[in-house]
Amino acid sequence: MRKNVTVLLELVLDKLQAKLDKLGPSGLVKNRAYSKFLTVDKASARIDEAKVAEDAKFDGKYAIRTNSELSDDEVALAYKELWRVEEAFRNLKSGL
Structure with missing residues (x-):
């Protein structure tokens, strides 16, 4: 190994x-x-x-790079909430 x-x-x-x-x-x-x-x-x-x-070195971790003025916790939370945006796009496109 x-x-x-x-x-x-x-x-x-x-x-x-x-x-x-x-x-x-x-x-x-x-x-x-x-x-x-x-x-x-x-x-x-x-x-x-x-x-x-x-x-x-990065196993089990993820890195987010941003130029936002949000705190680290706020950026991580916003990133984890992206599934809502993606779901909205899927719903929008399914009707087209």
Whole structure:
């Protein structure tokens, strides 16, 4: 098991390695979920352990960037309430 990597991420990396072995580098470069863990050279690709470790720092957390003057708690609450806006759009579009 890789150092400082969660079990779920370990499964993703194992799947990535299997796909990399099967498809080669060109088969995964356009896949954003996988490409963030890859370092691609001209004719090869490999899993970059530094990118994996950097991504693992944020496991179980989410980050919000804003230029609002709201407090941190107010921003987080507003973000969590976005589902209401999305639901309203879905309802609006369903009638069209």
